[in-house]
Amino acid sequence: MTDNVYSTICPGCNFGCGLYIRENGTLEVDFRKSSPANAGKLCRFGMSLPKLYAPAKSVIDGKEVTLEDAAKEAAKRISAGSAAFLSFGNTTCEELVAFQKVAGSYLCTGANFEALPKDTYQTLSVGIPYSEIEAAKHIVLFIDPYEQYPLILRRLLSAKKKGAKITAVWWKSMPVASETIKPSDVSKLALTKDSLVIADFHPLSDSEQxxxxxxxxxxxxxxxxxxxxxxxxxxxxxxxxxxxQKSLAQLIDDINKGTIKTLFCLESDPSALIPSETLSKLTNLIIQTGQSSSAKANIVIAHEPLYKKKGTLINNEGRAQALGGAGTNGLDALGIIAGSKFEFNALHDSLKKAIGISAVDEFTIPKYDRPAYGAIQAAAKPPETKTALLSVYNPFMWFNLADDNDFVELNLNTAKALKLLKGGTLKIKSNGASIEKKFKVAPVQENVLITTRKFGIEKGMLTSVEISR
Ligand code: SF4
Known part of the structure; x- marks a missing residue:
């Protein structure tokens, strides 16, 4: 049997790491040293991609059907009205352009742009080139690079080697940073025009933060x-x-109120971000996907996985990168829903026009406007003083993929005060629910527990909890 090898991009985050997926009965990941974002290196999520790409089947109300029949039935149910369209951006630009045409007036990309000043849109959307991070003199991290965006660490280490000072504003000390400032002490942070701040922006970001x-x-x-x-x-x-665009909070509210009855999700697993009580209120949950999804959908439109698609992704630097596949089944399904076929080339041209390029070249970053934004009034709430569970969203959490890290981190004083036993567990109570978890002692600040797993008791990124042995 001849192996099929696809040059592709890891979907785990917007860093845009290149790799090869080899099909030879099973899936294997091979390194792609020529990739400009990561020079072949991958984090443990990138290495787990064969688990992510578990194939999906097209179904209507539990019965297996063809992709075409699933798409036709989806079109029928969507045309009944009260439909919303959600895609977090885990698919090609060409599909996203088509998706916008299908979505009409109820598009949700997950981000709450309405709550943020318009002149910050471009800053939030396109990051700066990684080469600028490597050349920075002072880097301030409002993220945990180890857990959330691991390949940025190589750039941070390179900057450090060239003399950069790295400050972390975080709940835990990090080996890469020479100083750590508690988020509640952020007023002590000294920034200058030589500083480069690295933060993140995602569907659960607190707009005030x-x-x-x-x-x-x-x-x-x-x-x-x-x-x-x-x-x-x-x-x-x-x-x-x-x-x-509608925010995720608005979408959740509209489903709860009953004004949205049908939700169409493009390459996005809604159960990662929408509570199951809310999803159960929908008359129709329709998921178009290239991999199995944990949400229970009425209709699944299953097509090729991302690595087999034809199309373009844009990484955090704004670098346009072509996928190495030839599949257009996803686009064809969107055409059935729209009632007229989408032509790949026309969509590709729209993308090139939108970012001002004449051809996709992963080795050249297009020139983006980086407009200044005006003064901002922020009213960020100070973090809770009692014990809080901090959910550090990482690729495993966003994709609802099982991760081996099934524990919470806490500091030694807390472990001693609770008389926790080595190898034992910790009881965590919140929102009327109680769970018992293994723990690990780590350089975490007082009154904070850190997890990179979803336990089902969380209310946002910081959840007030009570803990005991
Ligand atoms: S940092 Fe990890 S999750 Fe993000 S794109 Fe690279 S390999 Fe994938």
Whole structure:
């Protein structure tokens, strides 16, 4: 049997790491040293891609059907009205352009742009080139690179080697940073025009916190770049900048109120971000996907996985990267829903026009406007003083993929005060629910537990909890 090898991009985050997927009965990951984003290196999520790409089947109400029949039935149910369209940007730019045409007036990319000043849209959508991170003199991290965007660490280490000072504003000390400032002490942070702030922006970002970090950078004349969690978050935001978008909170509210009855999700697993009680209120959950999804959908339109698609992704630097596949089944399904076939080349031309390029070349970053933004008033809430569970969203969490890290981190004083036993567990109570988890002692701040797993008791990124042995 001849192996099929696809040159592709990891969907785990917007860093845009290149790799090869080899099909030879099973799936294997091979390194692609020529990739400009990661020079072949991958994090443990990138190495787990064969698990992510579990194949999906097209179904209507539990019965297996063809892709075409599933798409036709989806079109029928969508045309009944009260439909919303959600895509976090985990697919090609070409599909996203088509998706916007299908979505009409209820498009949700997951981000809450309405709550943020319009003149910050471009700053939030396109980050700065990684070469600028490597050349920075002072880098301030409002992220945990180890867990959230691991390949940025190589750039940070390279900057450090060249003499950069790295400050972390985080709940835990990090080996890469020479100083750590508690998020509640952020007023002690000294920024200058030589500082480069690295934060992130995602569907669960607190808008006031985002504004607050934008204001810090603005007031100091520092540069700021936002990392994002989905392979084509940047493409999704750039291509929909003129579209009227709904926030995820608005979508959840509308489903709860009953004004949205049908939800169509393109390459996005809604159960990662929408509570199951809300999803159960829908009359129709329709998921178009290239991999199995954990949400229970009425209709699944299953097509080729991302690595087999033809199309373009835009990474956090704004670098356009071509996928190495030839599949257009996803686009064809969208054509059935729209009632007329989408031509790949026309969509590809729209993408090139939107970012001002004549050809996709992964080795050249297009020139983006990096407009300044005005003064920002932020009212970020100070973190809770009692014990909080901090959910550090990482690729495994965004994709609802099982991760081996099934524990919480806490500091030694807390472990001693609770008389926790080595190898034992910790009881965590919140929102009327109680769970018992293994723990690990780590350089975490007082009153904080850190997890990179979803436990089902969370309310946002910081959840107030009670803990006991
Ligand atoms: S850093 Fe992001 S894009 Fe790169 S391998 Fe890890 S999850 Fe994938």
């Amino acid at each position: 985002v504004k607050s970090v934008l204001a810090l950078a603005k007031n100091a004349g520092a540069r700021i770049t936002f990392l994002k969690p989905f392979a084509n978050s940047t493409g999704a935001y750039l291509l929909s900048k003129d579209a009227k």
